[in-house]
Amino acid sequence: MRRFVVATLVAVCPLTAGACLAAPASSSLPEPLRTTAASLRDEAVRGTGAFEIVRSLTIEVGPRPAGSPGDKLAIAWGVRTMRELGLSNVRAEPVTVPHWEPGVAEAAITAPWPQPLVILPLGGSVGTPEAGVEADVVVFPSVQDLEKAAADQVRGKIVFLNKRMERARDGSGYGAAVGGRGRGALVAGKLGAAALLLRSVGTDNNRTPHTGAMRYEEGQPKIPAAALSNPDADLLEAQLASGKPVRVRLKLGSRRLPDEESANVIGEIPGREKPEEIVLLGCHLDSWFPGTGAVDDGAGCAIVLEAARRIGALPQKPRRTIRVVLFANEEFGLSGARAYAEAHAAELPRHVLAGESDFGSGRVWRVSSRVAPEALPFVDEIAALLAPLGVTERGGNDSGGGADLIPMAPARVPMISLGQDGTYYFDWHHTANDTLDKIDPKDLDQNVAAWAAAAYVAAEMPGDFGRAPEGEGGE
Amino acid sequence: MRRFVVATLVAVCPLTAGACLAAPASSSLPEPLRTTAASLRDEAVRGTGAFEIVRSLTIEVGPRPAGSPGDKLAIAWGVRTMRELGLSNVRAEPVTVPHWEPGVAEAAITAPWPQPLVILPLGGSVGTPEAGVEADVVVFPSVQDLEKAAADQVRGKIVFLNKRMERARDGSGYGAAVGGRGRGALVAGKLGAAALLLRSVGTDNNRTPHTGAMRYEEGQPKIPAAALSNPDADLLEAQLASGKPVRVRLKLGSRRLPDEESANVIGEIPGREKPEEIVLLGCHLDSWFPGTGAVDDGAGCAIVLEAARRIGALPQKPRRTIRVVLFANEEFGLSGARAYAEAHAAELPRHVLAGESDFGSGRVWRVSSRVAPEALPFVDEIAALLAPLGVTERGGNDSGGGADLIPMAPARVPMISLGQDGTYYFDWHHTANDTLDKIDPKDLDQNVAAWAAAAYVAAEMPGDFGRAPEGEGGE
Structure with a gap:
């Protein structure tokens, strides 16, 4: 998907794909879309099921390093949870991961x-x-x-x-x-x-x-x-x-053991008009061994799962497909991310936007991106939509999007980053202290609100984000 | 020492000991004493060597549970440190302690x-x-x-x-x-x-x-x-x-091992007029095993050692003796406290005041006591003297003074408690997290200032605190 079309705009597009120069008007998103996105945002802030999701993952699975018994339990949990949340096409796509024990x-x-x-x-x-x-x-x-x-x-x-x-x-x-x-x-x-x-x-x-x-x-x-x-x-x-x-x-x-089978756990809210176009919401399902992986990255998985569930529960599904990917083995070499990019190579040009929540449960305060420069006004519109959540800053257009999105960069998949408050994140990151008590459910709700609104806009909007600039992004 | 005499007061005392009813005037402490106490206070707040003392204990000894190898190292450290600080009559008085290993x-x-x-x-x-x-x-x-x-x-x-x-x-x-x-x-x-x-x-x-x-x-x-x-x-x-x-x-x-020899480490600033009358400043030298015992009770030992050192460095020593006791095995049965009360039974009636610093390094904010009720105005005067340090509250007259002072209660030794801010104390108490980084040197200085001033007043004042009410104190 190389085109860049903003339906509601006057755009000057040559016939060659990818070279469209568009200048969206200040309010280029259709009003019904904006209303629905705002309503997703406002309802999520009043309270979501995200905390219950991360609670379940950390209480019923706990530590889940790549290749460990916990990893296998986490895959089963992911499949079960996605089905319970009403996602479609739920499956575990095999990934070979290294197995190391401390x-x-x-x-x-x-x-x-x-x-x-x-x-x-x-x-x-x-x-x-x-x-x-x-x-x-x-x-x-x-x-x-x-x-x-x-x-x-x-x-x-x-x-x-x-x-x-x-x-x-x-x-x-x-x-x-x-x-x-x-x-x-x-x-x-x-x-x-x-x-x-x-x-x-x-x-x-x-x-x-x-x-x-x-x-x-x-x-x-x-x-x-x-x-x-x-x-x-x-x-x-x-x-x-x-x-x-x-x-x-x-x-x-410590020692390295033979590789193990793991999986990316994937589920979708199929799009009603363009199901082949994908808005990808990612997190990683694995964790390090000493904690229960509540902050890194149970929180992120709970946020994107709950955001997708809320979009799926709308009276009308969005035009494009929302795909949630719980990536395997982010921590120890991005196995799941690489496997996804390889297995879905043919689809990557139809990924209209990808984002990952992998920075704990701190509140979103900044929106960054890596999209076609001409599409930046859409990112501005998303940022404006999130402003009532306390999202006060606008980052640049050089975001990497998240570790698991790196292997998608060569396909120039557009990225969005909802930057979270990480003041305390590195107190707990990769320690025994990464446990459920570090998460404030209200913070999690604010994240769900931001992701639900942003993902809905991307899945529903008439235009798209073009293709990202080359490179992996540096921000 | 059963008498209760306030030299500068008009007091109505029957001839029977211990029944003196005195009402000290609003400013019963002599001005030179007050000036010196205030100067001890103000100079300590500008910076003391207390942090260096607790640093040395935690870096060079570390964990020192009763009966452990660290316990023996701590005794040697205590004797050496007291000598370096200029205390006199430094000795290690033997105490038999239980030995348990985790x-x-x-x-x-x-x-x-x-x-x-x-x-x-x-x-x-x-x-x-x-x-x-x-x-x-x-x-x-x-x-x-x-x-x-x-x-x-x-x-x-x-x-x-x-x-x-x-x-x-x-x-x-x-x-x-x-x-x-x-x-x-x-x-x-x-x-x-x-x-x-x-x-x-x-x-x-x-x-x-x-x-x-x-x-x-x-x-x-x-x-x-x-x-x-x-x-x-x-x-x-x-x-x-x-x-x-x-x-x-x-x-x-876990298992219990045969008892071991430990010691109370004792040093003094001998009194210039009444060396046989004692103001006791205590702390405990042992710690639990998982941390380095910086907060519990390295901080307390640093505070009372430095307070005593500063009094000892005055141009003129106070009238009475300041005795610092680093008690053995507070944590696992008060062995040192009991041994001290027994070995010094004959002296306890000449203990004019005892206090213990054993609540970390939080700032002093309250003065409590257990003294003869007639002597409360002197405690009020000490409290007033500490007010510029932020000591804003006046506790009751039912203080136990500190765990190591309990065995002195039957001898009705008067007690003073300088109550510390313990908001965060129980985040670290008896954990692996009880380490030096939890101590703010400025907080330690404020404690030294309070103890130096209070101990100096007790050691120098013409009168005394009578005998404490019976019982162990409940506050």
Whole structure:
């Protein structure tokens, strides 16, 4: 679907597809559409079933890392829940996922002042030998500093990356800190380190370390890698500040197991006029192991499922199909996203808009996009429609849309991002603390209101968003 | 010391000791004393070394439960630190303490929806058999409700006490919730339960359970007892709310070991005129195992040590002796407090005032006491002196003064309580989260200012506080 047509506009379109230049009028969306979208918005804000959805997922399934028994339970839950919510064409599309298990994780400072440390293995780490690893610690402020280190500073030592993440409403501190998690063990391993300890990529001061994916490279040394909680990183930092040699003992039982079958769970509200055109609402069904995955990403799944359900319950279905995709294995390599983009390659040109809710349950405050520049007035109209929800800011047109949407970027699927308040998100992200009590049902309702209204507009509007600019989006 | 004399007052005293009726004038404390006390207060608020003291204790010692290796390190730390701070007569007075170790602690819901649970053993719990215990769960809202249960409701089951603690500035929610921790296992054991699970006595929603002492009775069944973090208690509660039978598997490696030697660490600022009269400033040196004991009670030790140091650094020492006591094993039976009261029985009548700092590092906001009623005007004067620190409330005259002061009550030692803001104290109390980052150095300074001024007044003032009313105090 390469065309870009706004029915209610005077548009100057050459005959070649994709090159339409349109300037929508200030109120280009038909009034009935706007009324219905506003009504979806206003009714959702008064209360939805979203909290009950995430409650059910976290109580009845709980942790569901890719390939784990919980992953399989989650797929069954997803299929059952979609059917209960009245979605159509519900199915689980097979995805092969890696399977890694964290195992035991123990660490302690053994000198100069012995103390236990609270750690979690990073996702994908190899284990230590059965007896563990014990070595002197060498600290670096960041992975960038480690990259400049000489091998003789690092060889045989446990590298401690001590970068502290900053709190921000838009979560922007994450990008600045997460590099050490992703490639710290690779860099340290190349320099001959014995292991990597990372100050958790998180904004809290709880004794609940933050895990998350890391990667090795074939042909390079694979060293064990674990995250220290922030208080434990403080403790290690303070002992190092004494100037005395600091030693740590580390034991990880982490290991990679054979790949497993998982699935993308998919359900739809079929469009009444153009069922082959798709508005995709995504989230990811997998979670990390230490929490129940309420915030990441049970909340997102509850939001998009409930938004779709409410659109499906309208007296008249929208013109296009709303498709909800609960992606498999976002956390450990985007397996589900890649499988979806591959299996649905032929359909991607007919994806008129895609969005993902994957930033917890904080309230939506910003609308960003990646659509054809000519279609930006439609995004403005959606933003205006969400303003009564407290959505006060208008982001740019360079949004990636969400991790699971990245593999759709080459097909130039237009994206919308409903930016959420992430002030507290990274207190809980990838920790044991990712549990249901962190979610305020009213916040969830506000998200449902925003997604229901935005998705309805995209599914019902006479025109569309064209095709997104090339690239994956940087915002 | 049974007399009650206020030198600057007109007092009507019969010749029998302890029955003096005095009405201090509105400004009965000599001006130089008031000036010096105010100066101690104002200089401490500008910044003290207290944070460095608690930092050193938590970084160089860390967890120090009674009888553990950390306990012995803490005693050496206490002696060394007192000497470094310039205290005199520094010594470690032996105390025999119980030694209990927590061991492994694992739990999981096995039906209807299997999920791991995060637990800590309660202090003193027996372990489970090696294979663990697995049984159906029966829930009670409180230990009071459990007490009314019939044995056939409970027999063979795991009892879940689901009482939630309320947050309050004065920490008053603790008393309402802690009964289940103390006697839940005893009551459940008598009814034939297999084990006890307790919703943590704490106000947070972190996945960091709260331990704390519990007790058995000789001749009664001893069943294993553990605390669930609040999110885990929510999860168990939610599965129970489904109406389906809920089973839990519990494994505890807790065990009692032979008693160990510990010590009360004591140091003094000897009085210049009446060295035999003592103003006692207490805290406890032991901590629970999961955290570094920064808040409970490293903060208190730092506060009273620094307050004493500052009084000791005055150009002229006060008339009476300031004695700092770092009590052994407050947490698991008040061993140090009892040993102190016994070893110093002959001296207790010459203890003119005792106070303990054992409520974290929150700011002082209230002054309470337990002194001879006729001496209350002096407490009022101390309260007035602390008012510029934000100490805005005046408590009653029924204060227990602090757990370690209880064994001094029969000797009617007068007590003062500088009530701290405990709004967040029970987020961290007895958890892995009790770490240095929870302490704001400025709050600690405010506490030092209050204790230094109050202790100086008591040590320097011409009169005294008489003898406390009988009983342990209830406030």
